[in-house]
Every structure is written in C-alpha cells, then in structure tokens.
Amino acid sequence: MNAGPASAPPGLWQPDLMRQQQADYTVADLLDLPDDAPRVELVDGVIQVTPSPTLGHQDISLLLAHWLLQHVPADLRVVQAIGVGLSSNTSRQPDVLLRRASVASTRSKLRAEDVVLAVEIVSPGTRRIDRFAKPGEYAAAGIPYYWRIEQDPVHVYAYRIGDRVGPGGERQYELITDGADVIELGEPFDIKLPIAEITP
Structure with missing residues (x-):
C-alpha cells in the first residue's frame, strides 16, 4: 500500500x-x-x-466585423480578438481591428505597426480600461485610429492620433467624430456607417 x-x-x-x-x-x-x-x-x-464578454458585446462585435468585411479596401483585413504587442511587456486584444493585408496570415500575434484601427466595445466590467487605459496604450504604440463603442444605446466614438502629447511624452488620440445614428469618416478609408447596422 x-x-x-x-x-x-x-x-x-x-x-x-x-x-x-x-x-x-x-x-x-x-x-x-x-x-x-x-x-x-x-x-x-x-x-x-480577460472577462467573458456579454452576448450584446459579441453581437456588436460580429455585426461590426461583418460590416467592415463588406467595405474595407483591399489593402486592409478585418480581425477579431487577436493579440497585439504594444511593447515588450504589454499585449492587448482589441475586440475588432483592421490590419494591413501584407501581414502574413500564419501569424498568431500582431505588432502595433501592423494595426491601422483598434476597436473596443465597452462593457460594464471594462469601462475604465476601454475608455482610458487601452486608448492611451494604443496611441503610445502608434496605432493610428481607435474606435470606442458604447452599448445601450450603441454610440461610436472615432479617434485618430493627434499632435497632443501626454504627461509621459506619448502622443494621444483626438476625437474625430461620434454618433448614435451614422458615422462618416474619410480615414482610414471612406466610411459611412449607419449605427443601426451594428445594433443588435
């Protein structure tokens, strides 16, 4: 025994x-x-x-990815929930992102320079991170565009890197436009996104 x-x-x-x-x-x-x-x-x-997303969060994510797939130019690709290295010791997973088409499809992680747009959908448990921490990290890493999507009601805030510099010397995002009905942008490509099309 x-x-x-x-x-x-x-x-x-x-x-x-x-x-x-x-x-x-x-x-x-x-x-x-x-x-x-x-x-x-x-x-x-x-x-x-990372906490499990809600069904509403996932619905918005899928609807946005579907809309982007139908509208992005050939030099961009739509990706969901893949890791992006922002520095040697920080990696985030945007809910939806646009990457450069030239990036090899065999990669399982992206570098910040591969990403054109990072999108975060705000949930009750991620409000502070999605509104403050992640945009600061994405801007500091040089990702040119950031969208924050609030739920209930769905409202999109679109940002781009500006000339404003933060207290640590890093560049920060500036708001381009926001809306709960339609978002119209000329960058990173011509966009006219009816918010109803990404609302569950």
Missing part, C-alpha cells in the same frame, strides 16, 4: 505567481502559452485574464 500523498489531477493553466509578482512576463511568453490557457492580456509584465 502506498502511503505517499495522492496526486491531484492537473488543473487549468495559471500564470506563475512569482513571475506575476515580479511583473516578469513578456510578449514572447504569450506565444508559449498552452492550449488550455484562458484568454489573456499582458499589462506591464503581468498576465491578466
């Missing part, structure tokens, strides 16, 4: 506690995550599990 401790069944992957405390993770580490790892983002060297 074996008197040793019974081995516990393996659980789902979790980040290493010591590396989390030391904020030691890098974007390169995300490429080595196991298949059972949850959806995560990397912020200043700390792995953060």
